[in-house]
Amino acid sequence: MNESPPLPRKDHRPAATRSETVRRVSHMLSWALIGLLLYAVNAFVAEAAHHAGLVTYVFTRTLIWSIAPYLCAFALLQRALHLPAMEGNSLIGVAVTLPFAALLFVFAAFHIEYSRGALLLGFLTTLVWTWSGYRRYVSNYVPVFGYTDPNALRQLEEILQVAGPDGAMPTGLARFEPIATLEAAASCDGLMLDRNAAADPERTRMLAKLKLSHVRMYSVEKIGEMLTGRVGLSHIDDNFLDDYASHYLYGYAKRALDLAAVACLAPLALPLALGTALAVRLDSPGPVLFRQVRAGLYGKPFTILKFRSMSFDAGAPARFAARQDPRVTRVGRIIRKYRLDEIPQLWNVLCGHMSLIGPRPEQIPMVEQFSDTIPYYPYRHLVRPGLSGWAQVEQGYVGSMEETVTKLSYDLYYVKHCSFALDLLIAVKTLRTMMTGYGAR
Known part of the structure; x- marks a missing residue:
């Protein structure tokens, strides 16, 4: 920048x-x-x-x-x-x-x-x-954004600097120029505005002239989302609910596509499921399927199904999966790397608990903890959770509170901008993930 x-x-x-x-x-x-x-x-x-x-x-x-x-x-x-x-x-x-x-x-x-x-x-x-x-x-085009508010550039830097190792501020994606005249603004691709700037008659008159001259205007938050594919958590306010993509037709169409996709995937998924189940059974003692209560749409709990990839411990507390986690079995490392442990969740999709694309559902104790410590965390439950999501293909699994904060910035971007275009992009990147094992733990 x-x-x-x-x-x-x-x-x-x-x-x-x-x-x-x-x-x-x-x-x-x-x-x-x-x-x-x-x-x-x-x-x-x-x-x-x-x-x-x-x-x-x-x-x-x-x-x-x-x-x-x-x-x-x-x-x-x-x-x-x-x-x-x-x-x-x-x-x-x-x-x-x-x-x-x-x-x-x-x-x-x-x-x-x-x-x-x-x-x-x-x-x-x-x-x-x-x-x-x-x-x-x-x-290859580097857009130029003008700004009239002195604090706009500083606020953008705060938005882009998301916590966590994958939240580094990107550089070289855009240029920003201070402007003072209509002619200078017209030479830019858009005008970056601070929505919280104090009302000033002179500023209001200038913005009105720019608007009448068809200069495109963006909030600081919008530009941050355009450049990174993340939502700036430090600048989320109650207006987020006004922006979030609540499209009834989209929801019904997506549900129909989920059912059709499960039906099409069944001939491939069933043989893979049988082979994976047999490998899990022969590798270590314990049940083949792993069941766990997680938070679904609007925070409603449901039981998620997975092939067991860790040693069986019925009383183990909820915690992050670490890199090279000793609990993961030999077969578990393979099926987790290529996401074969997620195959039983097609049943969750069929039952309506999940979608193919959406934020990954979290464990109830973690949801309660994050809701108390991370502002606006519950907003991620405004859409149905999915087998794969924007955070998974961009960041991979998380293993700390800092990484969870970055993950939330991706999840809320999906909540705000969910569309068939974004779903298709996630689906393609998910296939890449399954072939490469990116982000597995």
Whole structure:
């Protein structure tokens, strides 16, 4: 994060097109339209190859079909531009793969003849073009935010400096400039405001002029979330409840998707579950399943199911899992690393106790302790807990109070911004976690 003196305005476009969100959308839309020329060239070459007898007419027709998932990919990416730019590679992978997978499903469901080579060509063309556009206009771009309140920059530094080893303040993600004139503000991507600044007639008049000039305005807290994917805990207030994403249609649709996903995963999950259960039984004495009461939606307790990965001790108190924890069995280390111990929680999803995506449910004694020591901790229970969540894919398991504070900043970001775009991003990063064992203890 850099602070520099005001720069002279060299771009005379309207200020509205220079705001961070609008700028990303407009440039990516232009990039998508230019990319259609690539499909035109591909179709022209394919048609020439067809007349030369090198490919069939199906090749050209499949390329034309691929335009639909190409446009859908940019539409999905546009819907996800509010997420931190550091997640670009994962966002692009999700945005491109899903539409082409849907097109493949349509071909299979309606018995439409298609060319695998043409579909692969369309997929690679879309992947490369979206990635290059995102790198050019989003991830490699350093936005410039102006500020008029002297304390705004200091407050942002406090928000970004979250406690814990994974909460270091990021640098180089944006530039911040003090501004005093309308012209200086118009050259920035947005204006950073301190919501708690004292009312002042002169400040109010200036902000009104900036607003009428279509200058994009962000609170200090909003910019902190845009840069890091975390919520600044030191600046949470009662207004958080007004911002949290309570969308009834989203909740019902997500529940339907959870049920459909469990049904689709069942043929794969059942054999894995049987193999894991057998390994746990042969490895150490004790029950195969581990049951524990945890806090669910709105703090309501439920019994979570897991394959036992530790030596059995019925009277053990609730505590964090340490690195190289001696309680973990030989089989337990493997199933914890690749998250195979979580397979029984598909039953919790089926019963409605959990979702596939959401904050991880905590043990009741820990919830009571954290609720007394960490302000606004209960807000994480505003959404249904999940098998995997934003904190898990960004931070991994936690083992201390400091790490729990950082984890809460990620959980509350999900509570505030939960959406299908964010859920898809978490799902992709969860697959990476399962393959690499990232964050296991």
